[in-house]
Amino acid sequence: MNTTDDDIERYLKMLTLIEVEDIQQHVKDHVQAPEQRKGQKLLAYSVVEIIHGSDEADFAQSVTQFMFTKNKTDILNESSADTLVKFQQAIGGYMYKGENLFETMVSSGLATSNSDARKALTS
Numbered sequence: 849m850n851t852t853d854d855d856i857e858r859y860l861k862m863l864t865l866i867e868v869e870d871i872q873q874h875v876k877d878h879v880q881a882p883e884q885r886k887g888q889k890l891l892a893y894s895v896v897e898i899i900h901g902s903d904e905a906d907f908a909q910s911v912t913q914f915m916f917t918k919n920k921t922d923i924l925n926e927s928s929a930d931t932l933v934k935f936q937q938a939i940g941g942y943m944y945k946g947e948n949l950f951e952t953m954v955s956s957g958l959a960t961s962n963s964d965a966r967k968a969l970t971s
Contacts, residue, residue, distance in 0.1 A: 849885065849888045849889070849892055849912065850888075851887075851888050851891060853878070853879075853882050853887065856875060856878055856887035856888065856891060857871060857872075857875045857887075859891055860874065860875070860887070860890065860891055860894070863891065863894070863895050863898075864890075864891065864894035864895065864898065865894070865898065866890075866894060874886065874887060874890055875887060889909075889912075892908070892909075892912070893905050893908070893909055896908045907934065907938075910923075910931070910935075911935060911938050911939060914935065914939070915939065949965070949969075950962040950965040950966060953965035953968070
């Protein structure tokens, strides 16, 4: 995703199996609206698809969309329970289990004990 606009065409040709004519069209589309990062998204998807397959590329695309979108609630509401678990595993997180704040900090590894959690919060 951090590839410069100038490198998109070269990397698409070197690292993907996309036909040259299609790459040229994608680059034209990218140049018209570089802020949408269409070239970087295509490159990322294509490389992950080659290495891990289309299912993992689709999932990586979902995680990326989630990480960089402003309205995360819509994505979470539309996702299945299995997808949410995969999201948590991919990007980290903590499953809330009805604990108080100090217990949650200890369970998640943010503190080693309730007193450490209390000290951290007061400081």
